[in-house]
Amino acid sequence: MLPTMMDTQLSVADLIEYAGSNYSAEEIVSRCVEGGIHRYTYQDCLRRTKKLANALTKLGAKQGQCIATLAWNTYRHIELYYAVTGIGAITHTINPRLFPEQITYIVNHAEDQIVFVDLSFVPILEKISDDLTSVAHFVVMTDRAHMPESQLNLLCYEELIEPESDSYDWPSHREDAPAALCYTSGTTGNPKGVLYTHRSTLLHAYAASQVLQASALNIILPVVPMFHVCAWGIPYMATMVGCKLVLPGAGMDGQSLYELIDNEQADLIVGVPTVWLNLLTYLRAAGEKLTSVKRTLVGGAAAPLSMIREFQEEHDVFLLHGWGMTEMSPLGTVNNMTSAMTKMPLEERYRVQMKQGKPVFGVELKIVDDNNHELPKDGKSFGRLMARGPWIASAYYKSEDKSSWVDGWFDTGDVATLSPDGMMQIVDRSKDVIKSGGEWISSIDLENTALGHDAVSEACVIGVPHPKWNERPLLLVTTHKPTTKESILTFLADKVAKWWLPDDVIFVDELPHNATGKLYKLDLRQQYQDHLQSSEQ
């Protein structure tokens, strides 16, 4: 049959063309790394993006090459998103919080040709530059007046684009051409690259705008960094709907965020729980309220009940839980308000809000057992969470490792329940769930329950080998007043299933955490691997 619909390919450059042409007066406001606030319009942004596209071409950037950024959320980073991908190259955003050796590995693995860097991160480049094998140019994202002293040969962003024409014709390409690259910060092994395409980026942007009901009336402040899964796709979504975008630069502390939110009247703020803990702490101390904000989208880790409550009751802000992964662009689920939730008492609604939400249209989810058999969506069975959809990776970049894919589904590494109405709740990470005699026990559930004991400050549950049950839970706690093992086990006894009760409780002075503040259980599992083999039967 002959084609009857236009073969229009989805393309990232269309986004900035659209916003620059149709929402020409809407603003992008940035807190500058150099200090002060910068504001301009989408029309200005489009013009400078085209100048940058011409400058990139002059620097020798070619289609399919990677061009890296080490940068905060600012307008120059937005220009790079569109110019680099627009000319047919790949926007490779690097997380500056990685170890220098990891950044070196990533730059070399991606074969980055140019690295664009914010002033804050020039020292990182100075440290690793000798080990970089592919980079031809370093460009500092600032003007001449702020260029740093350096032993590196640094180019200046503003000098580079200033003489260029603001006219540029974006080359055409198929929509499965690569657009952006982001490496996961796995705790084991080298970081793995996820290469997004124009198609995956655009479909994800449509889906994101849909689940957020975003429009040109919104004023969105993404605190989630543009080096972290493309700031969850917010920059692409913002140009698609033409809304005002507010970018916090390096100002991630509570006071800086509050001032920016309040001055710019942001109504949707987006970030991880840690950032909001800082913000809420500041607001409490300063006696300030969020008056413009209506919703906060929270992902990356589960927001605690207390945060959901405080946002709602102190600031009239609805906390919208989301869940995703770097391999998923990242959007998997969003916990939007439903008609059922509108009728619930607040405390009951909060319990629903704690879940990760329903899949965004485009993402299919299922849970499976150890034999990859699908488990029922009954809200109780839990299994390994598998995902499928047009913005989910089918492989890592330049990698033969296919261990995370089974029959065309991506294994998220999470253990979850799915309810009959599609609601997903993360139970545990696959590597942390305890497999006791063929049944699974959630370490997170046990930890949260143990935290209810009035002497427990922090709780950590790990599975350790057991001669009869294969694996059994061990509870490690820090305490702030005297208590006993018996007291804690008695406390737990009527709150969890009998066979979930930890086989032992161990009192420790401190629990180990990783760089993002999460419990780091790998060493503990090794340290206690013989604990139940020897002490109990």
Added chain:
Amino acid sequence: MLPTMMDTQLSVADLIEYAGSNYSAEEIVSRCVEGGIHRYTYQDCLRRTKKLANALTKLGAKQGQCIATLAWNTYRHIELYYAVTGIGAITHTINPRLFPEQITYIVNHAEDQIVFVDLSFVPILEKISDDLTSVAHFVVMTDRAHMPESQLNLLCYEELIEPESDSYDWPSHREDAPAALCYTSGTTGNPKGVLYTHRSTLLHAYAASQVLQASALNIILPVVPMFHVCAWGIPYMATMVGCKLVLPGAGMDGQSLYELIDNEQADLIVGVPTVWLNLLTYLRAAGEKLTSVKRTLVGGAAAPLSMIREFQEEHDVFLLHGWGMTEMSPLGTVNNMTSAMTKMPLEERYRVQMKQGKPVFGVELKIVDDNNHELPKDGKSFGRLMARGPWIASAYYKSEDKSSWVDGWFDTGDVATLSPDGMMQIVDRSKDVIKSGGEWISSIDLENTALGHDAVSEACVIGVPHPKWNERPLLLVTTHKPTTKESILTFLADKVAKWWLPDDVIFVDELPHNATGKLYKLDLRQQYQDHLQSSEQ
């Protein structure tokens, strides 16, 4: 480069699977053709759609074949949308308001294998059945109790699906496979078919949900018929967001609509101006108010200022102008509220609301002159409106006629202005615009201005040949009180440019209209073609 993202193909069946699984308890409420109200959930709908898919297979339906509907907006029509397209066949919706000869032409041209028909439209089939060359089965969309007497061999919808299994695995296909077919009701020549694909339908649904900021909290009532450009895509969008859908069946009068809107608490109602005129007239007479409705999406024809005002001031309803075409799936532009509009006095905002709006992301618009040179987007220049995008037709179904496409752009047949911020305003239809000495005059603008004269009931402006200026405007009016040509020309003189003034005013008893109530200018142009050749110089 190896693919890095999953090759997930967009598919219409995924929509009903998604709603049935994730918004299983949300409702579809229908006014039945047999009388009464029917309500069930998306879960019920999914089950019955799968039974229908099995029934269609048993009836011999094959991939790529057309299966027709002659039906109102009801739940059975929704089931057909998903089952027919889901099995890989093509949902061909037929407009029952076409002339019988046109319906015959359409059914034969599409080679429809099965025709599903509502009780109301069985007489149409009886009239034309002898001339249909491809149809194997007629199925009446009702239960056994309501089956009509007929000389035709009619199958019963409910009997057909009742014995079938509610389990069905949708076949996979590429996303450019055909999904649905709709014929334009052109005024000249045979109707032309537009064949939508799975891809165009899904991208359009994402875009529609985005521009409407639709969510599962919405309750949407599409009055626009499912036989008219798939009810502007609302049925696909509703399953994508999981919102309650309210379907008016054959109850298109003001009272029936009001009762359904009010009983079901619809907050978004969708339809053409004529329908809303009836609704508003009813509400005025009955002294009723719309309390649940927040927005009405209006397209198909321009809504008059008085309607925008009455919705806003009497019912607190924001009238959202949209513009599109059958060839565009249909969404081209939507006039959403912008931050600038929120700050305007109401009367000023109404003037902006009268425009057709900004392009939806995905649709590109430009205006061109007679030589296909692009004209500036300055809000003043007007030219032929051209469109491009992934849900815009590149050809008519089984047709060699490419006269509507120029360099990959679709010629909409409208004449429009585009402003620097992307706002589009229709000036006229290409065939109605008057080309006077190289400059264009809008017949619609002149008509609207003439309507301001207190004696004029209806006004019609046509271009007729002129020896010096090529074409000049002629104004035909009906009046409800005595007036003179001079009075009308004097009235117009300070409201339009001097060279826009009609060369003559002709008083007539009646003006001709087409089936949808629009002025029918073709005959008038012929009748008056010598008017200015002979009477003036």
